[in-house]
Amino acid sequence: MEHTEPHSTEPEMANRQGAAQRPNGAQGKICQFKLVLLGESAVGKSSLVLRFVKGQFHEYQESTIGAAFLTQTVCLDDTTVKFEIWDTAGQERYHSLAPMYYRGAQAAIVVYDITNQDTFGRAKTWVKELQRQASPTIVIALAGNKQDLANKRMVEYEEAQTYAEENGLLFMETSAKTALNVNDIFLAIAKKLPKYDQNQGQSGQGQGRRLAEGDQGAKTPGNCCK
């Protein structure tokens, strides 16, 4: 079972090999960011990633055990932003492994299911944990997923928006199934992340580690490269 709809709001996606191989790649900057998805089980974390990275949707997305890793590159003006996405398991039992994934993350999407009030409460807990434990400069986005099921809504848009504003979070209601706001939320995060050009002395910024040319960066989620 796989549903794929045309992207309604598809931004310019670089090819999967990354912009480094594009002929004009040399002109823009390439920035690489580690992003982690957190949230209660079955709210649609993996589905959001799958939609964003592959443009696909599976009704019966297999449950994530531990964590999954994927990358996607988006173009933003003259900058190519490569997201290293860590998709975590939602069950509480796996919580003890989560810090390994959000450690060093520059961005996080905390996901809840708009048809389930509890998942919103859980999302708040995750936000608190991130604010307490993760990097102080982390960009956090709140995603109210399953917007396609709005007729079963249990979490009001305004409630979540107010909460997001109070906590300085990006906020969007999304639907991995219809692709609503999926690319947009990643793009919004990309816009909000600080982008340093290596040539302009990024290493002097003292944040993150400079990535050597061609470095995978998975282990060294520096703020920027090239």
Next chain:
Amino acid sequence: MNEEELLQRAVEEREKLFKRYEQGRDGGAEIDPWEDPGFEVYHTTDRYGFIHDQRLPTKIDIHEAKKLQIEVERQKKWIKMLKNWGSPGVSPEKLHSRVYKGIPDSLRSIVWCKLLNVEESKNSNAGIYTNMYQLARQYSTDARQIDSDVNRQFREHLHYRERYSIKQQQLFNVLTSYAMYNSEVGYCQGMSGLAGVLLMYMNEEDAFWALHILLTDPKYAMHGYYKEGFPKLTRFLAHHDKILTKFLPKLKKHFDKNGLDAMLYSLKWFFICFVERVPFNLCLRVWDIYLLDGERIITAMAYTILKLHKRNLLRLNDMDAIVNFIQVKLHKDFLIEDDIVIQNLEKSIEELKRAKLYTPSPPQKDEIPSRPFGVFKKPTLDKIVGIRTDKFSEKERQTNQLVVLTSDIARDNAEKDETYECQTNDSVGHTGSKFSFEQSNDDTSSLLDCEHLGSRRSLADTSVTSTADLSVFSTITRSQAHENSLDTHSNLSDNSVGGASSIGSGICTTSSHRVFSAHTTPRASSYKQSPDVLRIYVPYSPLDTPVASPHNGDLQQSIPCLFNDNKVRIKIDNDELPTPLIEHGQIKSFNVDTELDLK
């Protein structure tokens, strides 16, 4: 909401969930359209909206037909063997050889139950399953999580396809009941896969007991995987890393360099014995063996998978691609015939046994069930209403620290390696003289590596042979290479070490193709524009011990810095300049203390 309301809500939710499964599909079950797939077995829709017909071939191919015929023949033998089950007539050797050939699918139900001794557990615990179900019906705190997992487990399987189908009901029942019976584990994601497979071959109650045996019988001891803090997982991952460091050091380095912790790609290997990670037919073969031989099979199979696909994996130069290959690609198509995989698994087991790495370290106390089974303890309010604890338990904290530490060490090692190593990647170039003499299993163990041999010969044919005894390589045949790939302790490694010892050193060479492919990570080499490079390691060892012999990768593992300090690089302009030329050499004495520390 106040406490009472929360409780009330939890009770209602549980009631609702159980009722749905009890009711099944009849009597106007409340099923959202998305929960129930249309019958689309033959069709898939691509992203552009085109519908693709994916019918199975109408004719069985000859190969397939032959396999089925063999299975029918085996079935007869199995039926005979089942009649004498437990009698001296069925020797362990015979059982072993038959199980490794694959249990005929029509007999799997019976044989799996026998291997697990389900009957005995069931009979000595009569009535318990029903009791547990009743308890779950009243008190389960895991029903919500189990419900959401049942809704996505094996949905492409005929029996699990329809929402609230009989097998979905059974899966829900077994998992909720088991969570009551083994309250220490309760329900952990992953268990739905385990019980899901068992239910394909067993009825509800048998599956319940089979699940219990898998978790608690010391032979399988999966309890420790699923328990809070995953104590067994960390132990097995450490063992897995040990195996990789010993037998596939280059691959291990490659993973480290790409920041790939085994935790990321292997969880379903360990937790659900390769379900959804290898094609189902192969998965069943591994399950057959797992049920016969127990937990050690998992690490042996993990090693086998990486060994068989080492070449492919070394070519992938980012974590995303590697993980995708291991988790997605190999699930769709393992690329190697099941029988060959199993033969290799057996070879791996032999290798591991010889290296005393077949059996992982014994279980820690905290992996073993400590609470009695089936003793009901009323759940706490937090549990009932589903409030998460804010803090980690001591065990979880330990696990967390351990996991972080392991990845830090791997990262540090990778960084160190990068400083010392320049051309690891190049040895797995793409065509032509891609080649490596490194005598770890890394280089002798890839089945898929057909080009490999050709390049061996081509390099051996050059005059490089004058500097090192490469005769053994130049005369090697494809079948020998194959043999070597299956048995890494065979003559290839031994001979080469023998040959090399005449000049008092092990040989370890690496060459790269002159044309650097775009796929090669530029970072991997500071010698970007160089032609083929043959590196000869000359471990300068004042210790008269086999430590200098790099034939099994030991050296790199135990004294990595030393190894790199003692390399001599010889540059060869392959065709035009047949005479080797020393480009760069550093021989430093090494610090014995370092070696001891690292060991």
